[in-house]
Amino acid sequence: MSEKKRILGMSAADKARLLQSMKGEVVQAPPSRALTRVVSPDLLRFDTLPAYTQIAVQKAVGEKLGVPDPYYVCHDSLSQAEARIAGKRYLNFSCYDYLGLNGDSRILARVAEAATRYGFSASASRLTAGERPPHRALETRIASLYGTEDCLTFVSGHATNMSTIATLFGPQDVIFHDKASHNSLIIGAKLSGAARFSFSNNDIAALRTLLEQHRHSFQRALIVTEGLFGMDGVICRLPELVALKKEFGCFLMVDEAHSMGTLGEKGLGVREHFQLSADAVDIWMGTLSKTFCGCGGFIAGSSVLVEILKYHAPGFVYSVGMPPMMAEASLAAIDYMLSEPWRVAQLHANSQTMLRLAREAGLDTGRADGYAVIPVMVGDSVTAVILANKLREAGILVLPIIYPGVEEGRARLRFFVSQTHSVEQISAAVEKTAELLPLARAEAQNFVQ
Ligand SMILES: Cc1ncc(COP(=O)(O)O)c(C=O)c1O
Numbered sequence: 001m002s003e004k005k006r007i008l009g010m011s012a013a014d015k016a017r018l019l020q021s022m023k024g025e026v027v028q029a030p031p032s033r034a035l036t037r038v039v040s041p042d043l044l045r046f047d048t049l050p051a052y053t054q055i056a057v058q059k060a061v062g063e064k065l066g067v068p069d070p071y072y073v074c075h076d077s078l079s080q081a082e083a084r085i086a087g088k089r090y091l092n093f094s095c096y097d098y099l100g101l102n103g104d105s106r107i108l109a110r111v112a113e114a115a116t117r118y119g120f121s122a123s124a125s126r127l128t129a130g131e132r133p134p135h136r137a138l139e140t141r142i143a144s145l146y147g148t149e150d151c152l153t154f155v156s157g158h159a160t161n162m163s164t165i166a167t168l169f170g171p172q173d174v175i176f177h178d179k180a181s182h183n184s185l186i187i188g189a190k191l192s193g194a195a196r197f198s199f200s201n202n203d204i205a206a207l208r209t210l211l212e213q214h215r216h217s218f219q220r221a222l223i224v225t226e227g228l229f230g231m232d233g234v235i236c237r238l239p240e241l242v243a244l245k246k247e248f249g250c251f252l253m254v255d256e257a258h259s260m261g262t263l264g265e266k267g268l269g270v271r272e273h274f275q276l277s278a279d280a281v282d283i284w285m286g287t288l289s290k291t292f293c294g295c296g297g298f299i300a301g302s303s304v305l306v307e308i309l310k311y312h313a314p315g316f317v318y319s320v321g322m323p324p325m326m327a328e329a330s331l332a333a334i335d336y337m338l339s340e341p342w343r344v345a346q347l348h349a350n351s352q353t354m355l356r357l358a359r360e361a362g363l364d365t366g367r368a369d370g371y372a373v374i375p376v377m378v379g380d381s382v383t384a385v386i387l388a389n390k391l392r393e394a395g396i397l398v399l400p401i402i403y404p405g406v407e408e409g410r411a412r413l414r415f416f417v418s419q420t421h422s423v424e425q426i427s428a429a430v431e432k433t434a435e436l437l438p439l440a441r442a443e444a445q446n447f448v449q
Helices: 005-009 012-021 051-065 104-119 133-146 159-170 182-193 202-219 238-248 270-274 303-312 324-339 342-360 381-395 423-448
Strands: 082-085 088-092 150-154 174-178 197-201 221-226 251-255 283-287 297-301 373-379 398-400 409-417
Touching: 005 202, 012 283, 051 381, 051 423, 082 202, 088 423, 104 182, 104 373, 133 150, 133 297, 133 324, 150 159, 150 303, 159 221, 159 283, 159 297, 174 182, 174 202, 182 221, 197 202, 197 221, 202 221, 202 238, 221 238, 238 251, 297 373, 324 342, 342 373, 342 423, 373 381, 373 423, 381 398, 381 409
Parallel strands: 174 197, 174 221, 221 251, 251 283
Antiparallel strands: 082 088, 150 297, 283 297, 373 409, 398 409
16 A cells, blocks of 8 residues: 555545644534433543543544654653663653753762652651651752742642642732743643733733733732743743833742753853842742752742742642652752753753754744754644654654644644753754655645645
8 A cells, every 4th residue: 555545544534533633623522412311321431522532533643644652652761862762772852851960870879868768758748747858958959049038849840830820819810921831830820710811922012911901900910931931942031021020010920940950051040041130030930850850840939938838739738748869869950050060051052053953954943042942843733743753763752742732833843952962963863854854744745635
């Protein structure tokens, strides 16, 4: 069977459903009967849920394209600039170990020591099971990075955002968020019950208009942004956001998941990048899962803010404390980020190299500023999935970002650059991407027609 036939071998209905799903439209399951006294058996099955139908359709598309599921791939061992999957070596651009500290033998020794002393688990919420020295040591250290009064760490970066926003704000309040904000920020805003308004990525004029129109109708107001946008590699316009928050009487929250370790000479994030004072921002949020090679998230700010979260944020109060050994891992990573500044310098150099080479090769890197996250804009989701698969076959690991991660039509491959990549590895990845993109586009075109 020819390649073309194999790709086009879907029924028209299946293909329509697939394309609908790739465009981000929720694919509805067959309508079930209206609720009567007898509950339809359809409503007792999970496979009639629209979420499942969407997954099933996307998997069917993948099968028709001959593309294996790019997600949940099992790596054989520690993945840095290179990864091993099922015994095969890959150039790896799919992990956010920005400073190459994950697996560092010195950190491992400290983790082992902490595990020996405190065990593997915090065994319950810190409220009930108490704390271990690495918890407060890590929080004090992060607070000192920012120059804030205090800091609180959660077991999940996602839960940090959700819990914090939903705890602090309510239906009488309003949240203005950048459209490119991470899912955890948006879900937090939804959960809070506050009114929500979004503005296009980094569009300060649009935010001003929203503030002029709506700020006065609510009690408290929050402006939400990311330091370095994780999907686009774009730095937020922090000084202008700070000015607006002052002018309109709002709180400002910055998610530094991708900017801590990647921005500023010392890696201290967007605050260092713009040389701002700590109190320019009310809520500094970050994750421990990227530069700090651990797991969880943090909020740094005033001691009152931390006190509120410590007693009210559900993701902290009703969730297990971070394993002390993981707190130690992040603490050690901070030590090495500060004592080995060449790591940050190397990451900056690598990122700028990748951006320059990609542009020279004619790849569309969107508005990326050249810090750790370099997207290659592809357009439609089908092309992105095919291209990622072709690269994987060529020994290069990079994940496609498709709807609902980004709006349909803005699908991309997202390259995470690390300090550990060599220039040769970066240029090999760029070269292959540029070579395979036209082939992926042609294959996707065949499929869509
Ligand atoms: C901007 C941003 N915020 C929050 C999170 C959630 O963090 P975690 O994965 O550590 O839970 C992520 C995850 O990648 C992120 O990119």
